[in-house]
Ligand SMILES: Nc1ncnc2c1ncn2[C@@H]1O[C@H](COP(=O)(O)OP(=O)(O)OP(=O)(O)O)[C@@H](O)[C@H]1O
């Protein structure tokens with residue numbers, strides 16, 4: 094009985110894991126919508142430059158372009174590893 | 178002026194052609210003059226699903242290149258009066274499809290028909306973009322599965338940026354979610370994304386839910402769109418979908434697991 098419960102709960106998980114993964118993926122994809130085509134390239138090159146100085150992971154960097162009334166703001170977020 | 182509806186998905190093999198054929202048939206059965214166009218150049222399939230493969234003489238590319246007239250290339254459906262099929266070319270390559278050519282063909286069809294259904298090829302490249310380019314509405318076919326849902330979201334991105342309505346800043350394409358191959362039993366057991374989750378993730382209006390059904394393979398074997406099989410769950414679900422496309426308010430069916438009766442449990446009655 095215990096085992097059956099356990100197995101059931103394990104199975105419940107696969108669809109909800111799928112949902113969580115998709116929510117992240119879709120949020121990311123939608124964030125990129127309407128952005129200029131050069132953004133992925135810009136992101137890659139910025140990452141290369143940063144990596145000349147600090148060891149960071151692929152996903153340590155995120156950039157986005159927000160348009161306000163009369164100007165655009167390029168936001169760059171880099172997570173640096175802990176010192177030490 | 179015809180309403181142009183693209184049936185699209187990004188991911189391959191999710192049920193676009195099945196749905197395009199079933200929806201076109203349903204619209205025609207409801208008295209609308211309908212033409213369904215195969216945009217899958219090089220890999221045509223729609224003629225098989227519609228059961229008219231032996232009557233294909235000319236195709237979309239021939240018309241675009243001026244080698245045949247529309248009336249020579251269109252095939253009149255054997256079963257439904259006001260239904261026509263415009264097949265894709267089997268031999269030519271995709272580059273023969275041009276935006277101007279497609280626009281011209283859709284323009285002339287528009288004068289004659291109420292509905293133009295475009296069966297998109299898989300992918301997000303040129304062929305898929307041309308199929309959606311001139312659409313007024315889009316049916317985004319999605320299976321309850323991660324890669325299909327992700328690809329549907331990519332397609333939504335294209336619909337809102339790379340189409341004529343987007344380029345001309347017109348009223349955006351009306352996007353509809355069509356979930357196909359849905360298996361309520363697997364949803365109940367937690368192994369399949371449920372329809373609320375898919376809807377929540379994609380955030381577009383649900384136009385229909387087609388269950389995983391043996392009737393679909395049977396229909397394609399016979400070359401008779403599943404809409405004609407009104408005994409079947411899938412056939413009925415497509416009729417509901419067509420009603421909703423026509424603006425009717427129809428309750429959702431086939432989204433809950435059928436409680437199997439004693440007899441069908443004993444004799445293992447399969448789903449129809
Ligand atoms: N509701 C369903 N139940 C069971 N099988 C289905 C269902 N819908 C589609 N299929 C099956 O899935 C397969 C793919 O369907 P179909 O050719 O319509 O997909 P498609 O999206 O047009 O594919 P492609 O991307 O290659 O053009 C076919 O074998 C079809 O019979």
Ligand SMILES: [Mg+2]
Nearest residue numbers: 193194217222
């Ligand atoms: Mg197809």
